[in-house]
Amino acid sequence: HDLIPSNSNLRTLYNSNYFIKFIETILDLKKIYPYADTLSSINYNYYEKNQQLGWHFDNASFAITLMIQSPDSGGVFQYINKGRDFDNNFIDKKLIKSVLNNNYPVNNLSVQPGSLILFYGRNYLHRVTPVTSVKSRILVTLNYNLEKNIKLSENGRLTFFGRLK
Structure with a gap:
């Protein structure tokens, strides 16, 4: 987020009240808030050959992704x-263990360029x-929350960005 120019179309879209209202309407939510974290509210994600992102849950309430290149x-x-x-502080540890051990069916989503x-x-x-190809996977992620002032933990910032600021 902090490396994206303040006058970029992506930042303008992310902060647009019209876009936020559009998302609230689609998701039938009363109010959403931009992610308060200066590193991870807007991200470009590049995955080159042999790169991946392991099983995880997001810190943000939800994300909007736009596939640039598959x-x-x-x-x-x-x-x-x-x-x-998250809201009821419940984690299904047995299910997660099954997924991590490849003993649970997963959903695959084919994401093509332009998919939102x-x-x-x-x-x-x-x-x-x-x-597994030379051609990289490139997408943009816009993160929003149902609560104000949500940020990544310091550990999360170090894990994903290698820095705190």
Whole structure:
């Protein structure tokens, strides 16, 4: 986020009251808030050959992703539409263990360039499988929350960005 120019169209879209209202309407939500984290509210994600993002839950309430470029092979978005209920402080440890041990069926989502996906990553266990082609997987992620002033933990900032600021 902090490396994206303040006058970029992406930042303008992210902060647009019209876009926020559009998302609230689609998701039938009363109010959403931009992610208060200066590193992770807007991200470009590049996955080159052999790169992946392991199973995880998001810190943000939900993300909007826009696929810019799909790899020729690999880089599949996989998810489980169970696993956690953040609002009720519930984690299905048995299910998660089964997923991590490859003993649970997962959903695969084929994402083509131009695909816009709204995803509740806070409650859905998900990952990106290793890219197996020379052609990279490139997407933009816009993160929003149902509560104000949500930020990544320091550990999260170090894990994803290698820095705190």
